[in-house]
Amino acid sequence: MTDLRVLLERLSLEDKVSLLTGADFWTLPPLPQIGLDALVLSDGPAGVRGTAWDERDPSLLLPNPAALGATWDPLAVELAGRMLGAEARRKGVHVLLAPTLNIQRAPLAGRNFECFSEDAFLTARLAVAYVRGVQSCGVAATAKHFVGNDSENGRMTYDSRIPPEQLRETYLLPFEAAVQEAGVWAVMAAYNSVDGTTMTEHRPLLTGVLKEEWGFDGVVMSDWMATRSTHASATAGLDLVMPGPDGPWGPALIEAVKAGELLEQVVDEKVMRILRLASRVGALATFSPAPPVPADPPVPSLRRLAADGMVLLDNPRGILPLDSGELRKVALIGPNAVAFSAQGGGSAHVNPPYLSNVADSLRAALEGVELTVHTGVRTHGLLPAPQTQAQVEFLAADSSVLQTETRGAGRLMFLGGLPSGTTAIRLSARLDITERGKHQLSVIGVGAYTLTVDGQAHDFTMQAGGDDPAAQLMRPGQGILSVDLARGPVDIQIRHDLISGAPFTSLGWGHLPPHQDEEAELAAAVAAASTSDVAVVVVGTNDEVESEGFDRETLALPGRQNELVRRVAAANPRTIVVVNAGAPVLMPWRDDVAAILWAWLPGQEG
Numbered sequence: 001m002t003d004l005r006v007l008l009e010r011l012s013l014e015d016k017v018s019l020l021t022g023a024d025f026w027t028l029p030p031l032p033q034i035g036l037d038a039l040v041l042s043d044g045p046a047g048v049r050g051t052a053w054d055e056r057d058p059s060l061l062l063p064n065p066a067a068l069g070a071t072w073d074p075l076a077v078e079l080a081g082r083m084l085g086a087e088a089r090r091k092g093v094h095v096l097l098a099p100t101l102n103i104q105r106a107p108l109a110g111r112n113f114e115c116f117s118e119d120a121f122l123t124a125r126l127a128v129a130y131v132r133g134v135q136s137c138g139v140a141a142t143a144k145h146f147v148g149n150d151s152e153n154g155r156m157t158y159d160s161r162i163p164p165e166q167l168r169e170t171y172l173l174p175f176e177a178a179v180q181e182a183g184v185w186a187v188m189a190a191y192n193s194v195d196g197t198t199m200t201e202h203r204p205l206l207t208g209v210l211k212e213e214w215g216f217d218g219v220v221m222s223d224w225m226a227t228r229s230t231h232a233s234a235t236a237g238l239d240l241v242m243p244g245p246d247g248p249w250g251p252a253l254i255e256a257v258k259a260g261e262l263l264e265q266v267v268d269e270k271v272m273r274i275l276r277l278a279s280r281v282g283a284l285a286t287f288s289p290a291p292p293v294p295a296d297p298p299v300p301s302l303r304r305l306a307a308d309g310m311v312l313l314d315n316p317r318g319i320l321p322l323d324s325g326e327l328r329k330v331a332l333i334g335p336n337a338v339a340f341s342a343q344g345g346g347s348a349h350v351n352p353p354y355l356s357n358v359a360d361s362l363r364a365a366l367e368g369v370e371l372t373v374h375t376g377v378r379t380h381g382l383l384p385a386p387q388t389q390a391q392v393e394f395l396a397a398d399s400s401v402l403q404t405e406t407r408g409a410g411r412l413m414f415l416g417g418l419p420s421g422t423t424a425i426r427l428s429a430r431l432d433i434t435e436r437g438k439h440q441l442s443v444i445g446v447g448a449y450t451l452t453v454d455g456q457a458h459d460f461t462m463q464a465g466g467d468d469p470a471a472q473l474m475r476p477g478q479g480i481l482s483v484d485l486a487r488g489p490v491d492i493q494i495r496h497d498l499i500s501g502a503p504f505t506s507l508g509w510g511h512l513p514p515h516q517d518e519e520a521e522l523a524a525a526v527a528a529a530s531t532s533d534v535a536v537v538v539v540g541t542n543d544e545v546e547s548e549g550f551d552r553e554t555l556a557l558p559g560r561q562n563e564l565v566r567r568v569a570a571a572n573p574r575t576i577v578v579v580n581a582g583a584p585v586l587m588p589w590r591d592d593v594a595a596i597l598w599a600w601l602p603g604q605e606g
């Protein structure tokens with residue numbers, strides 16, 4: 001085994017500095033002369049997406065971390081970590097950007113579903129288990145977001161002013177456990193400031209506490225686009241700027257060393273940490289490969305993790321568990337009964353191979369019982385994604401086609417990786433219209449789009465719902481076209497001209513066929529409940545409500561869901577409510593229903 005110092009000595013200053021900024025959005029540059037492969041990084045806490053947001057390369061979707069937190073079971077969380085580590089190895093990922101160890105301090109915080117708990121001790125215990133599980137597979141876990149990044153609004157600029165004792169006992173405790181007990185191999189510095197200093201420049205915390213006091217020997221990376229300086233961040237203890245290839249280090253760091261403004265040994269210490277990380281994950285040829293991956297059967301494990309996290313909040317009349325032998329008819333009601341929320345939005349979002357269907361699962365559990373299904377009310381702002389294939393073309397400035405793909409997702413997101421020279425994207429699809437009448441078609445994204453329906457072009461320009469860099473992906477605009485369509489095939493084409501210099505690109509579309517109005521749907525749901533032995537109402541949030549990039553505006557359930565529960569409960573005293581949400585919601589009807597089950601955001605087997 002070659003000593004890391006020997007490898008370091010073979011590198012020029014330019015080689016060394018090249019390792020300290022990403023080669024692109026998700027990878028570090030390889031250095032073949034020392035046997036170093038390109039290190040690959042990937043989100044996220046509940047699934048390993050890989051380097052592309054692509055439904056053609058699906059990922060196992062585990063229960064979101066708040067659900068894992070509700071298990072109170074380190075062994076279950078370690079199993080989840082092993083599953084994620086194995087998935088990372090399958091996808092060629094060396095570094096998993098998880099776990100999220102921030103504390104659920106603000107109930108409206110948009111990413112609470114990504115965090116284990118509001119309790120620092122519980123978060124610390126589960127952090128250790130999660131990190132051990134991931135790293136047992138030879139994949140680096142990344143403790144994030146260090147530190148005080150506990151809400152989303154203004155996360156790039158807000159200053160978390162935390163008294164020293166509370167900082168230690170609450171905010172730092174999970175990170176300390178991840179470092180000193182689990183030996184985590186990477187830590188991500190957050191966007192925000194703590195007590196007046198932005199975290200990527202916070203030497204007292206990055207170097208003083210993390211590296212010197214706790215003895216952390218891994219890599220401190222920036223959150224994406226969080227590094228704002230050259231000298232201040234380089235001397236604070238940051239080791240890696242992400243993403244790349246642009247950033248405040250690179251040539252500026254080389255010049256700082258050559259000008260005597262920065263000691264080369266500062267660069268060397270960072271490179272040693274990168275090489276140490278590479279040796280641990282099997283990306284350095286002269287070191288041992290990563291260990292074999294354990295094989296945990298995914299479906300039973302996913303189902304058990306989801307069930308173990310669910311919480312029976314109230315069951316005063318003993319209505320649960322249901323006995324199918326005593327039931328003739330059950331009404332399944334609610335927006336999340338028809339489209340349940342398996343995960344939140346943002347960087348944690350992945351494309352699972354499938355999602356369990358609530359109605360099918362309930363039919364299987366209650367064999368022989370008649371089941372009716374009603375949405376009741378609507379809670380999504382974006383129109384549903386069409387279930388059809390589309391041809392996607394990447395266009396050059398002269399409209400020539402650079403590359404063509406066949407895609408099956410209604411939302412296409414690109415975090416880099418577009419063919420060189422792309423200036424526009426064109427999507428073409430054929431919708432099979434089965435019902436004559438007024439249809440709604442939409443384009444979803446930020447910037448200029450042209451929607452063409454059977455040869456008729458309609459232009460839209462949309463803005464993101466906020467100034468966060470992630471808003472383009474997480475809170476896109478939507479342009480809606482109402483059009484009368486006859487039965488039969490309809491040709492759809494969408495063109496999006498890229499925004500110059502934008503770090504992200506997205507193109508989405510939606511389709512809503514003719515439907516009864518919400519009041520009629522709600523009345524139908526209540527009528528079904530009144531003639532059933534039991535009504536099961538599944539309410540909750542969705543990834544338009546719980547997401548990275550913004551905080552919730554209210555604890556109330558979206559739309560008219562509270563009204564739905566009240567009216568169903570008034571029609572049937574045997575009403576069971578299942579709450580499908582990753583963070584707290586108000587339940588003003590809790591005394592009116594027979595039972596309440598909190599299901600969290602339970603992953604693909606929820």
